[in-house]
Amino acid sequence: MTETMLNVAGVSVAYGNRTVLDDVNLTVPAGSITAVLGPSGCGKTTLLRAIAGLEPITAGQISIAGEVVSDDRRQVAPEHRDVGLVPQDGALFPHLTVRRNIGFGIRSRAGRAGRVEEMVELVGLSDVADRRPAKLSGGQRQRVALARALAPAPSLIGLDEPFSALDAGLRTRLRTEVGRLLRQYGATALLVTHDPVEALALADQVVVLLDGKVRQSGTPEDVYVNPADARVGELFGDLNRVALDGQVHVVRPHEVRLAPVSASRAGQQAVGRVAAIEFRGSYHLVVVEPSGAEFEAETVISVVVPAAETVPSLGDETAVELAALPPL
Numbered sequence: 001m002t003e004t005m006l007n008v009a010g011v012s013v014a015y016g017n018r019t020v021l022d023d024v025n026l027t028v029p030a031g032s033i034t035a036v037l038g039p040s041g042c043g044k045t046t047l048l049r050a051i052a053g054l055e056p057i058t059a060g061q062i063s064i065a066g067e068v069v070s071d072d073r074r075q076v077a078p079e080h081r082d083v084g085l086v087p088q089d090g091a092l093f094p095h096l097t098v099r100r101n102i103g104f105g106i107r108s109r110a111g112r113a114g115r116v117e118e119m120v121e122l123v124g125l126s127d128v129a130d131r132r133p134a135k136l137s138g139g140q141r142q143r144v145a146l147a148r149a150l151a152p153a154p155s156l157i158g159l160d161e162p163f164s165a166l167d168a169g170l171r172t173r174l175r176t177e178v179g180r181l182l183r184q185y186g187a188t189a190l191l192v193t194h195d196p197v198e199a200l201a202l203a204d205q206v207v208v209l210l211d212g213k214v215r216q217s218g219t220p221e222d223v224y225v226n227p228a229d230a231r232v233g234e235l236f237g238d239l240n241r242v243a244l245d246g247q248v249h250v251v252r253p254h255e256v257r258l259a260p261v262s263a264s265r266a267g268q269q270a271v272g273r274v275a276a277i278e279f280r281g282s283y284h285l286v287v288v289e290p291s292g293a294e295f296e297a298e299t300v301i302s303v304v305v306p307a308a309e310t311v312p313s314l315g316d317e318t319a320v321e322l323a324a325l326p327p328l
């Protein structure tokens, strides 16, 4: 069996009398990446801070590599937890070079220089290793922050929205690169993010956090394909909620298709009018108002139509194939 590197059991955290984490449970197996996904304010940063020892917990227990580091009696100091943090903004020391930033957390002097060089190479920063952070690009700064967290070989790496300050193109490239580095290094990582693409692309396990509670945990495929409820489903992008035959069905816009009205088959297709069309770059989102009596008032069904395909015009009558609508 794989060793559990992080175990968070029934953990609650309160600020004053306001509970922001409520009975949170999660485990991270050694050598794997877990993403905690949730909207702004759901408690992601608080969870990471509690794990790193920067926030006391009000209930439960946190263990790292089999050692209890937080419970109702104990709170092991951050520097004794063996957790490397990559904060949201990188938080590099502005007056230190890349090398010295990376070496900062390595306590023993013996072997430090060699270790720093290894990390500099790992993140591909040999050319800029004597520069200070101000002379680096945003992507380079984030790589320094990652190397600094990895350098002391911690049991666990915590990443707090590490790509959020970067522009879209760089974010995608760095995401791929960081994923590769963490795997190559065999790191155990907990990534907190509000970005579903980041969570799905990088993680072995996704933990969905809503209002301070874990709503669902599973593989990326699990949580995407079988969301526990519509709120979880909606975290991963546009979602149709269609009230049909007394049940609410949810379906993603790319899972339904437009069809010619003449091919309509009862129960399989909804017929309606095109109420809106949005161009989204690689596709059009076509919003259809179905007219059948079986649909509740104000039901709309959004359909992804790839850019290469013909889109209907506003007001056109069209059919939507509904075969993929699972009830929730």
Ligand SMILES: Nc1ncnc2c1ncn2[C@@H]1O[C@H](COP(=O)(O)OP(=O)(O)OP(=O)(O)O)[C@@H](O)[C@H]1O
Pocket: 015, 020, 038, 039, 040, 041, 042, 043, 044, 045, 046, 047, 194
């Ligand atoms: N030191 C604090 N004192 C009081 N309330 C706080 C403190 N830190 C955070 N909070 C509140 O706790 C809740 C959870 O905050 P947290 O930063 O953990 O959420 P988050 O999911 O990381 O959000 P974001 O992505 O916006 O950083 C929020 O409502 C926040 O306002």
